[in-house]
Amino acid sequence: MDVDLDSSGWISAIAMIGTNKAVSVIMMVVAAFFTATAALSIVLLKMVHSHYRRTGASFQKAQQxxxxxxxxxxxxxxxxxxxxxxxxxxxMQRN
Structure with a gap:
């Protein structure tokens, strides 16, 4: 069984179903956590952006x-x- 250890996505998990169901389930759990993390990151980015826009902040003000x-x-x-x-x-010590 040749399994790449850094593969933990949905495609790899689905491909593993026919080979080893236990490994496939673990990979699906990991993929679900990665998906949840990505979704939460997008939500938080949108929240920060909307807060930034509501306060009237600008790039020039941030630089100042x-x-x-x-x-x-x-x-x-x-x-x-x-x-x-x-x-x-x-x-100087190297030269």
Whole structure:
């Protein structure tokens, strides 16, 4: 029996019915969970989008809030400076 272990979709589960019913049932349960996860992801994405539109938010406002909030944050600035310093030091050590 040659079974690809990363196959867990509906087509693979249905194809497995003739070979091994227990494996087919397990694969169908996994496929059902993947399908439910995809459906819930779409629902949540639509909810976030509708909330975004209701608040009157725009991409320009988001950019402005990001630049005012994150880029002026001292913790963010020091973390970015440390990361850049570490990257520069490791680059110099390799050469």
């Amino acid at each position: 809030e990001f630049s005012q909030g994150v880029l002026t944050n001292r913790t963010f600035q020091s973390a970015a400076a440390n990361a850049a310093s570490t990257a520069a030091q490791s680059s």
